[in-house]
Amino acid sequence: MSYERPDPNESHIAPKYKATLETPPVVEWRLSAELGFLAVASHIIQLSNDGSRFDYRNNGGQDVLFPFFRLSTDLKFKGRHAIVFLYQPLKLTGETVLSEEVVFDGVVFPAGTPLNSTYGFPFWRISYLYDFLRRPGDEVALGASLQIRDATIVFTSADGTLRASRRDVGPVPTIKFRGRWGFDNGVWWGTEIDGMYAPVSVINGSDEEITGAILDASLRVGYDFTKRVSGFFNIRYLGGGAVGTQSDPTAPSDGYTKNWLHFITASLGVDFRAL
Secondary structure (H helix, E strand, O other): OOOOOOOOOOOOOOHHHHHHHOOOOOEEEEEEEEEEEEEEEEEEEEEOOOOOOEEHHHHOOOOOOEEEEEEEEEEEEOOOEEEEEEEEOOEEEEEEEOOOOEEEOOEEEOOOOEEEEEEEOOEEEEEEEEEOOOEOOEEEEEEEEEEEEEEEEEEEEOOOOOEEEEEEEEEEEEEEEEEEEEOOOOEEEEEEEEEEEEEHHHHHOOOOEEEEEEEEEEEEEEEEOOOOEEEEEEEEEEEEEEEEEOOOOOOOOOOEEEEEEEEEEEEEEEEEEOO
């Protein structure tokens, strides 16, 4: 018994599903940008075993809204295979006057000290996705990502006499899911999730006793203005952190870190199909 592929132009086939019978473009290229704000729901850090448990949001000046910006581009081949490149700048600064003494990596900041803090965590991410639908406008895709973190943590007294800082660059692999569903009136909704929870030793083979986690999950609703341009509103949860001890700390630090953050972003975005 043989099967003949239906003609996409047959009248009994719903318009939305005709695309599944058509040959997809060899290459599709999209550019996407988001602009909005970031709110800190919770952010707790401890540097060194004898360091203070410091609440960035309640005691460090992170109780305001911060600008949020994200750029990404993806190439899709034959309607199935997608390569995604993403850049996420992320820098939070705060100013406060300490109500009590705090200690970071052995550096003591007395109560009453005007404190400036910088928390930088920009990252670059490359992802591969396999689309199970291969249908223009819709997507159910699963894959993996490799993220490069570039972390900078700095605490400085306003007069510059006291300073504690940490810096770290390293790989973060994640599992990735992306979905999109469009309606005939041009409205669509979508989701994108990157997540991981694992010991650092599993990730890069080191002997560091550190456990890390990340979850970057978004939900968006958009509208296709043309076949090439669409706009969307996006809500995102960005969270994670790490706890453990580095194998080669720099004095006076003993290498212990406990850092967990929970951020919420709201943004407007535009998606442009270049090819």
